[in-house]
Amino acid sequence: MADSYHHGDLRAQLLTAAAGEVARGGPDSVSLRALAREAGVTHGAPAHHFGDRRGLFTALAAQGFGLLADALADSVQARDFARTAVDYVAFAVANPGHYAVMFRADLLDGADAELQQEETRAGDMLRAGVGMLPPDRVAIPVEQARQVAWAIVHGIASLYLDGALRHADPAALARAAAEQLFG
């Protein structure tokens, strides 16, 4: 359907291209018109699917939260926190374009229903993962432990994706962090 009037899969293709572009040059380098050119449609076509630029990033973030929740499901069910930490960082490294926009409140429409739903699903997954830790390993209130656990995997992922930990193995670092934190 690539040469018909109706593209047929434009929304998905735009999201994929946007993720690639964000991973390559950051959110600023994403141009709706460039994405449209790349997809072989006119510059106004993306607006129908995403409304505006913010809508594109919101859709990308929602997709990212969905993928993250999926990526964590196994280890959370296995109640293996160290593996959850590794899987979290591995998700970010494998999906840099998605991850780079997921927590950028300034780029997203926080009121978007799909975003809220996927974000809640991913958040519940994370909470469950930390809730299963052996209490004798946790020296601080459990709610703080949850936030600290999130902060550390987010910190590793963010710093690595921003190039600040260029010479480190992020997965190994996540494992070490889990051990030092709760081991």
Added chain:
Amino acid sequence: MADSYHHGDLRAQLLTAAAGEVARGGPDSVSLRALAREAGVTHGAPAHHFGDRRGLFTALAAQGFGLLADALADSVQARDFARTAVDYVAFAVANPGHYAVMFRADLLDGADAELQQEETRAGDMLRAGVGMLPPDRVAIPVEQARQVAWAIVHGIASLYLDGALRHADPAALARAAAEQLFG
């Protein structure tokens, strides 16, 4: 000198205004022309001081790294890691506009001399802060411990500034994180 031909303090004023705007609406909402209007100069004036948009963010980040190094100096000299962690997060909360661009490689000119200098100074400060931890509290290689320590304060600061930890006290969280990590 506000109404003379030469502004006299344009560079500093633009940086301050840019920090405020980044804190308010993120880097995307920063417009060189809007900053110029606000400062009462023409749209071309900022280019002389920063070259282009990237140069503005680079200068802002360099200033931020300098401020960060200053903010950490006391506690590092006192070899008090918990306080360093708190001071780090407190710096980010107090200077959200600076912090939001400091690690955004896509917005910065990594080759800038001033940026590299200030970044190195802040990095050395952080390394020194973690290097003084009691060895029997550290279960992982010291280099990983450094990275983990950085990741956790960066994670707390980032998540808080992005609004993901809206109901938490970031300083208290930093203290708790230090205790759980190395306490």
Added chain:
DNA sequence: GTCATCATCTAGTCATTGTCTAGATGAAGG
């Protein structure tokens, strides 16, 4: 005191972008 130098700022221009509007296309279903 005068003058040259140069950092600083002005003013105009251009391509590009996001967004809005009206309308064309064609797929899907009654």
Added chain:
DNA sequence: CCTTCATCTAGACAATGACTAGATGATGAC
């Protein structure tokens, strides 16, 4: 067959970043 509506086209507009040539005046040498 024909209506409906999601999808896409096409044109326009204001705003922006970047570039250029030139005006201004602060500074320091003589």
